[in-house]
Amino acid sequence: MGLDFLDSAPLRLDFTTLAAAAPEQVYRALADDVAGWTRWFGAVTLARPLETEGRGGREVRLVGGARFLETVVAAEAPRRYAYRGDVTNVPGLRALLEDWRLYPAGRGTVVRWTFAADLPGPVRLAVGLGRPGMGHAFRAAVRSLDRRLAAIRGGAG
Template identity: 65%
Template sequence: MARRLRSVGLDFTETAPLRLVFAAELSAPPEAVYRALAEDVTGWPTWFTSVTAARPTEDGAGREVRLRGGTVFRETIVAAEVAERYAYRVDESNAPGLRALLEEWWLTPAGTGTRVRWTFAADGSAPFRIALRLGRSGVGRAFRDAVRTLDGRLTEPAG
């Protein structure tokens, strides 16, 4: 059953009890990466294998995301700065122990490509925080695999 989470703002990326931060460089330009993140929400499962379904809600002001294992997030977009930043807060979830979650994607030009920094800022019960800390390397691997796949999709020749 979905539960309402604590509403947090962008500053939560700096103040969250648990912060996982990962970065990678992509060949694709920031505009293309931003479009994949913010405008092609339904396309997330094609490059982020942890995501089984994603759809915009509230006329694009929110999202519903389903993950492997059955976790569901109902989110509100809190920042959508073209080719720079995309962030969303989870408002409802069935994830056990989760109390607050905000994810932020920063895009910075890197030559002709993009440096992507993803911050996963969370608060939850002690067992939730322990599990996430123990799973940090797996979350990092999922991020790296996802952005590698996304980059391949964004830079492959049309045809």
Template identity: 60%
Template sequence: MARRLRPVDLGFVATAPVRLVFAREISASPERVFHALADDVPGWPQWFSAVKLARVTDGGAGREIRLRGGTRFEETVLVAKEPEVYAYRVDTTNAPGARALVEEWRLAPRGTGTRVQWTFAADGTAPFRAVLGLARPGLGRAFRDAVTSLDRRVGAL
């Protein structure tokens, strides 16, 4: 059953009780990476293997995401500043114990490529926070694999 989460703003990324931050440098330009993140939302399953379905809602102001395994998110885009940052807040989810969640993608030029930084900022029940701590290595691998796949995908365009 989907539950409504606390509506937080972008400042939550800096203050969340749980902040998982991952970064990787890739060869694709920030503009191409931003386009894949913000403009080609339906393309996410092609490079992020955990994502089963991604679609734009509310004329681009929102997103619907379904993960493999059944977790679902309805999100609001908080910022889409090309080519620097793309962030969204989860409004409703079926993930047990979640109370607030924001994901932020920061892009910075590195030579001819991009440094991609993903911050997963969350609050929830004590068991939810503990599970996120335990899931950190897996989320790090998922990020690394996704960004590597994204680099191959957008580098080929």
């Protein structure tokens, strides 16, 4: 499954928010500091980089016990970071692709996250109904990332 899945996924949710940090900083946090996701994305309990078939990958665990082994399908600094779920314990999930796009906006960044999935109808409906909660979690994560990046820039590490 490649990036074209974004156009054909039975479920596609898009979320956008503004970050104060520059696109380069946001991209580094997404792509280069995979383990750091646990410090700013509240739903992520474990994130670690993996190499799979010579490509970048990740192992991710979420609150509630969901686990994913993922392959990075786009790493285009500082504009885009996307990954697909290859292995998961989420029942019924047939395909998953997440795409992070970063657009310069003054001194900050417009962050756009697309969640594309293939799920059975009832589960797709439930996830669709959960859209407001996913949007809230995304915006809270970007705000938290902004605070973390500001502290790093300020020398607080």
